Amino acid sequence: MSMDIRRRDLLKAAAVAALGGVVGRVTSAADAPLSSWNDGPSKEAILDFVRTTTDRSSPRFVPPEQRIATFDQDGTLWVEHPMYTQVVYCLERVPAVVKAKPELASAEPFKTVLSGNREAISRLSTDDLLKILAATLTGMSVDQFEVEVKQWLSNARDPRWKRPYTELIYLPMIEVLNYMRANRYKTYIVTGGGQDFVRVYSDKTYGIPCEQVVGTVGGTTFGYDKEGRPFLTKDPKLLLNDDNAGKPEGIHLMIGLRPFAAFGNSTGDRQMCEYTTAGDGKRLAILILHDDATREYAYGPAQGLPESKVGTFTQALYDEAKSNGWRIISMKNDWKQIFAE
Amino acid sequence: MSMDIRRRDLLKAAAVAALGGVVGRVTSAADAPLSSWNDGPSKEAILDFVRTTTDRSSPRFVPPEQRIATFDQDGTLWVEHPMYTQVVYCLERVPAVVKAKPELASAEPFKTVLSGNREAISRLSTDDLLKILAATLTGMSVDQFEVEVKQWLSNARDPRWKRPYTELIYLPMIEVLNYMRANRYKTYIVTGGGQDFVRVYSDKTYGIPCEQVVGTVGGTTFGYDKEGRPFLTKDPKLLLNDDNAGKPEGIHLMIGLRPFAAFGNSTGDRQMCEYTTAGDGKRLAILILHDDATREYAYGPAQGLPESKVGTFTQALYDEAKSNGWRIISMKNDWKQIFAE
Incomplete structure (x- = not known):
C-alpha cells in the first residue's frame, strides 16, 4: 500500500x-x-x-x-488476445464456485469448464459464458469479490509471457x-x-x-x-x-x-x-x-x-x-x- | 464561464x-x-x-x-421545504411541455398543474407526480435538458426569500x-x-x-x-x-x-x-x-x-x-x- x-x-x-x-x-x-x-x-x-x-x-x-x-x-x-483476461478469471474461478455448490459439478457449462478441455471450452456458447460470468461475478459481497480478484491477479500468469496479466x-x-x-x-x-x-x-x-x-x-x-x-x-x-x-x-x-x-x-x-x-x-x-x-x-x-x-x-x-x-x-x-x- | x-x-x-x-x-x-x-x-x-x-x-x-x-x-x-426545487422545476416546465404537445392540456395530471390551483397540485398522487417528472425530465437530448434547466435556474425565484434557488x-x-x-x-x-x-x-x-x-x-x-x-x-x-x-x-x-x-x-x-x-x-x-x-x-x-x-x-x-x-x-x-x- x-x-x-x-x-x-x-x-x-x-x-x-x-x-x-x-x-x-x-x-x-x-x-x-x-x-x-x-x-x-x-x-x-x-x-x-x-x-x-x-x-x-x-x-x-x-x-x-x-x-x-x-x-x-x-x-x-x-493484451486482450486470445481471450479477455476477465473471462480467464471467470473460467479459473469455476472450481471454487463448484466447491461451494457441488451440485454444479455435473451441470453444464460448469462440467465442460472443469474438464479442462480447451477445445470444448472455446466452443461454449454466449449463453453458457453468461452463466459462468453470473456464477463467478455475482452473488457475493462487493468486498469478497475484491478479495477474490486480488488473490487471483497475484497468482495468475499469462501462458505466453509467463507474467502477471497486470504487467x-x-x-x-x-x-x-x-x-x-x-x-x-x-x-x-x-x-x-x-x-x-x-x-x-x-x-x-x-x-x-x-x-x-x-x-x-x-x-x-x-x-x-x-x-x-x-x-x-x-x-x-x-x-x-x-x-x-x-x-x-x-x-x-x-x-x-x-x-x-x-x-x-x-x-x-x-x-x-x-x-x-x-x-x-x-x-x-x-x-x-x-x-x-x-x-x-x-x-x-x-x-x-x-x-x-x-x-x-x-x-x-x-x-x-x-x-x-x-x-x-x-x-x-x-x-x-x-x-x- | x-x-x-x-x-x-x-x-x-x-x-x-x-x-x-x-x-x-x-x-x-x-x-x-x-x-x-x-x-x-x-x-x-x-x-x-x-x-x-x-x-x-x-x-x-x-x-x-x-x-x-x-x-x-x-x-x-x-433548502428543500416546502417542496423540492426539482419538483418546482418540473411543475413549472409543464406549460412548455404542453405547448409542444397540446393534446396534454386536457389530460390529467397536466390539466391540474396548468390550473395553477396550489391546493389541487399539492394533492397530486405519487403516480401523477411521476407522470409529470417523466414528461419534463425525459424524452429530450441531454444537451437540450441542460439548456432548459440552466435557463429556468437563472429566472426562477424562491417565493419566500425572492432569491434564486442556487443562493x-x-x-x-x-x-x-x-x-x-x-x-x-x-x-x-x-x-x-x-x-x-x-x-x-x-x-x-x-x-x-x-x-x-x-x-x-x-x-x-x-x-x-x-x-x-x-x-x-x-x-x-x-x-x-x-x-x-x-x-x-x-x-x-x-x-x-x-x-x-x-x-x-x-x-x-x-x-x-x-x-x-x-x-x-x-x-x-x-x-x-x-x-x-x-x-x-x-x-x-x-x-x-x-x-x-x-x-x-x-x-x-x-x-x-x-x-x-x-x-x-x-x-x-x-x-x-x-x-x-
Missing part, C-alpha cells in the same frame, strides 16, 4: 509541477513525452492535440475541468496516460469489461482511481449480515452494457461530460469515438490496430489481418476512421516497445 | 497550498475553518474527524485517495465542503434528486464537478440526428433510485469506495450513514435537524417538530443516530448564519 501512495504522490507532484508552467504543460526536454513512440504522424497527433487544447492562447483551449480523456482497456491498455500493459499507452494527466486531463477507463473487476487493479496498474473506471456494471443490493452490519451484494441484474452504444451512455452516466479524446481498438469503441469527435473544438480519436504478430498479436479483419474472437477491428471501422480523421495506430510501426521490461 | 474557472482555480490553489502543510491541513488562523458554526461539540466533531484522519501520525490516518465524503443535497446543502445554500455546509476539500477529501453529492438536474449547477454552486454528483438516474439512448451527428436521449427507464438503500448502492456504482464521512438530514440518508460508519477506522455521520422556524424551517417529526412532506426526520432515525454516535446538527443552535448574504 505504501508503494501505491508513493506512486500516486509522484504522479500528483508531476501534475502540480505542470501547473507552474505558463501554458500548463510539461516542456522540459528531460521529460520528453511518449518516448517509446516512434516519431511520426501518430505521435505528433497526440502531442499536437494536447498542445492545442492546453495552450491558453489557442482558440481551441479547453479549461482543465473539461479535459476528459477516455480509454478502452482490453486491447487498448493491455501486460502497453508502455506507449501508459506514457499517453501520464502525459495527458501531467497536462491536467482526467483519464478514465471506459471498458466493456466489468467495472468492479477493473477497479481492483486500475489504480496500481494505470494510475486510474476506481471512481474513474466506467465499465459494464450490474446492480447491487444493500442488506445486513447476522450481526446487523450493512453490506452490498453483487446482483446478476445488468445496469449498463458498456460496449458499442453503451460506451457513450456509460460516459454520460458516470462522467456527464463529453470526452475530448478517446482511445480504443475495436468496433466496440466506434460510438465512443463518434460521440467524442462530434463535440466542438479540437477532438482526438485513436484506434490501435494490432498488426504485430511478432511482438504481440495480429488480428483484424481490417487490412486483411486474421479474424479474432476478441477486439474485432473490421474494415468498415477502418474506413470510417480514415474518413473521419480518427488516427489509426500501428503497433508494429508506431511503437518502439510494447511492454515495460 | 471565466468566473467559474477563476473560482475553481482558487479552490485548487487552496488545495495545493494545503499540500504544503506537514500534516496536509490548513492551519493558518486567518483561515479558521467553519467560521459560521458556533463553537461546541458539533463543530468540534467535524474538526476532530478531519484532524484525526489527515494526521500522518494518527493510527486512524486515511490516505488521500480514500478520503471520500458524501453529502445529501435537499435539506443538507440547500439558498447553507453557508455552514459550504464551509464544510471547502474545509474537507482543503484537506484533500473528495466531496460528492449523493442525492435522491435527479443526477442530470443537479449536475447543471453543482460546480458553480458547490464547487462539486458533475462527475462527482451521484443521483437518481435514468438511462439514455445513443442515436444519430438527421445530419448523422450522434446524441444521447434521456429515457424514462430508471437505473437507480438514489434514496434510502439506493444511496449506498449508488455510491458503489459511481465511486466504488466506502465514504469516511456522510452528511444528510432525513430517513433517506439512513442507509448511507450506516454504510459509512460500518467501515474501519474513524468515520463521521452527520444529520441536520431543521429546527429553526425563524431563519429557515422546522420539521421532523423527530423531537415533536411538525411533520413534513419532504425530508422526513423521524424520531426512530433520531434515536438510531444517538445510539450509533452519529451527530445531530441543530440548525438553530449550531449555525451562526444560514445563508451567505
